[in-house]
Amino acid sequence: xxxxxxxxxxxxxxxxxxxxxxxxxxxxxxxxxxxxxxxxxxxxxxxxxxxxxxxxxxxxxxxxxxxxxxxxxxxxx
Numbered sequence: 796x797x798x799x800x801x802x803x804x805x806x807x808x809x810x811x812x813x814x815x816x817x818x819x820x821x822x823x824x825x826x827x828x829x830x831x832x833x834x835x836x837x838x839x840x841x842x843x844x845x846x847x848x849x850x851x852x853x854x855x856x857x858x859x860x861x862x863x864x865x866x867x868x869x870x871x872x
Contacts, residue, residue, distance in 0.1 A: 802825075808835050828864055830856055
């Protein structure tokens, strides 16, 4: 099953200028959240992901995924 999304949030510890709130909009109906392994994405994977979409806060991988999804959900409440 292929799910189409209209926003991809790339959680990258090297990003310092963009907050998750900078990209959220209530018009989004399907959001993809990308979280890499602890230690970050390889340069190749980062370049590939950035060539596809957008992305501030460095967290452990298991915390980052919960934080990102919680932030997205709270935005729509």
